[in-house]
Amino acid sequence: MLDHDNLARCALRRSEAPVAKRTTSPFLQFIAINSVGKTFAARTGSSISVLDCVDLTIAENEFVSFVGRSGCGKTTLLNIIAGLEDATQGQITIAGRPVTGPGQGQGVVFQQHALFPWLTAVDNVAFGFRKSGLNKTDRRQKAMDLLTLVGLEAAASKYPREMSGGMQQRVSIARALALDPQILLMDEPFGALDELTRIELQHELLRIWEAQRKTVVFVTHSINEALMLSDRIVLLAPNPGRIKRVFDVDLPRPRSRTEPRFNALYEEIWDELST
């Protein structure tokens, strides 16, 4: 759906307050978010604008993080990229094809625990192989491999209610990986983890991302985490949710928090976030 008023309004907004240089190269436009807006019908009958004029392109194999205050629309934007919710304005394309629903290469790790309570850890992960054409034994075998990857092979036969929040989150990650998605959409995936596990999984995620060349869109509240992982950090501002600034993280990997450039970027993002 092309809404010319919306496009013109957003173009004007961009020229007034540029957030980042725009690319026109199709290679760098693997995911193209074009003037996306989202309004929800409020209970009072009025409507609230949750996203407005979101313009962003994400290159293939890029690792992009969204940071921003609670309620600024990160989850909503991720859901729209996932094809789980429709944009009310604008459009998103993946590899040139408009997103019309899930199943265009997007795998999702949800913010809330979205494991199926009636399936054990291994069966939850095996659920991710449902459409892979593998038979049941192969699905379970591969699910076990993924559980091992996230360090949960010992908990394979536990039901979600028998696992801690962090364990459930790791199973969710394994389940999303089962889909072998081109695009991994992760909504605060490490939020419920202790520091040590979090750092281990950050490394694991980087390893998977580098080895399997996935495009990752990652939501986090931790500037440190975003700086450790991302190629670019997109800072969102609330009411209505919009992109405030995009930061290039031009640091070589593996990164260290003690580098001066790391800290300089941290300060810069912190300042922008808190004003």
Add this chain to the structure above:
Amino acid sequence: MMRRFPQIAPPLIALAILLVAWELGVRYGFLKPYQFPPVSRIASGFVELSTIGFPTGVSIWSHTLTTLVRVLLGYVGALALAIPLGVVIGSFQVLDKLTAPLVVFCRSVATLSLLPLVIVWFGAGELTKVFLIGYGCFWVMLSNVIAGVRYVDPVLVRAARTFGLHGGELFRRVVLPAALPRIFAGARMALGVGFMVIVGAEMIGTIEGLGALIMEARTFYRSEITIIGMLIIGVIGFAISAGLTALERLLLPWAGNLDAVRR
């Protein structure tokens, strides 16, 4: 087991003291035996009921069996109708919106108030009793099935959609399993309703069944028989409910945290 004993001992002792006081209270004339029949009366009444029967020839066991058959017929019939119907209504928002007022209304009508009308329809025979039990169970079950299917955690549906599930497969693999705990809860509630209705439904047009026994006992001032009937209904309800709980544990081992809301 040993460690548990001290915990159940105090209530048992309290019960024993109460029963002895009751017995003595009746013997020394503080309580009227037809208002508060003592334990000894209840025990001898039970022996009489299981040998001679009351009315003569109808033993307590045949009363119990008759009641059980009626309840189960109505209950199973209600479940057999309510589950598929509830699944269909719950799957379509339009149907739910359309039927919601009717369901709430019918569920709220006190089942026994329909008794005169149902007698006009079906006479005072078996069908009336089974119908009344079925009616009570049906609406409770139906509203629970609808709610179970309708209010599945949306994040689970979203997760399943990212794995390419939709339509019938989404329903079978996600909506139905997610609704099962609620469906089981409905089945337990419906059973309770069935036993509430039965006594009233058996109070007319029959001499068989625990409800009839209780009413008949009243006519003859045999309060101890009323109490026996009441106790047996309680024990049966308790046993079936425990059976359902065990079945649920077996079929839904993942839903263990439902213990808290089980009652």
